[in-house]
Amino acid sequence: MADEKNNHKQTEDQDMIKLIDNLNRKEDVGLNRRAFLKASFGATVAIGLATTPFGIFSYMRSEDGSVKRVEIADVKDLDIGESRNFGYPTKEDPAILVRTPDDKFVAYNNKCTHLQCPVFYEHKENILLCPCHKGYFNVDNGHPMAGPPQRELPKILLEVKDGKVFAVGREVRHG
Numbered sequence: 700m701a702d703e704k705n706n707h708k709q710t711e712d713q714d715m716i717k718l719i720d721n722l723n724r725k726e727d728v729g730l731n732r733r734a735f736l737k738a739s740f741g742a743t744v745a746i747g748l749a750t751t752p753f754g755i756f757s758y759m760r761s762e763d764g765s766v767k768r769v770e771i772a773d774v775k776d777l778d779i780g781e782s783r784n785f786g787y788p789t790k791e792d793p794a795i796l797v798r799t800p801d802d803k804f805v806a807y808n809n810k811c812t813h814l815q816c817p818v819f820y821e822h823k824e825n826i827l828l829c830p831c832h833k834g835y836f837n838v839d840n841g842h843p844m845a846g847p848p849q850r851e852l853p854k855i856l857l858e859v860k861d862g863k864v865f866a867v868g869r870e871v872r873h874g
């Protein structure tokens with residue numbers, strides 16, 4: 700009789716252990732599902748950001764916080780269809796200023812985004828040309844049009860004031 704009671708007690712204990720085990724497993728599955736969903740969401744956001752083209756404007760600031768201007772040229776010294784090389788943000792960062800046929804000023808850092816050769820303005824075709832492997836860029840927005848380059852030229856923000864053209868910042872582009 701005592702043996703039967705003992706056996707019954709042991710069976711009850713084992714059932715209880717199994718029940719607790721099952722409860723723990725259910726919690727684990729819940730936690731794993733939550734962790735998986737969080738990781739999936741994070742990965743989706745990261746991939747979305749990495750593949751969406753966008754640009755961030757970055758103005759150069761003086762120590763007092765005002766926009767720092769770097770003079771490039773007098774408006775009167777650059778005719779429509781002409782270009783001028785300069786350095787920005789430092790003299791070691793080659794850049795090109797173009798006065799376009801529709802009388803707008805545009806500027807880009809002019810290291811080709813393929814293999815860093817210098818890019819020139821070809822005024823007859825109104826394009827920016829990299830002669831190394833015939834890379835073509837749109838002069839209005841710096842986007843690659845033909846040849847090996849896949850990324851835009853970094854755009855330089857300009858300001859025309861008191862008859863002079865200034866570089867005031869850069870657009871860091873992604874995508």
Ligand code: FES
Pocket residue numbers: 811812813814815816829830831832833834846847848
């Ligand atoms: S370096 Fe410009 S096209 Fe190759």
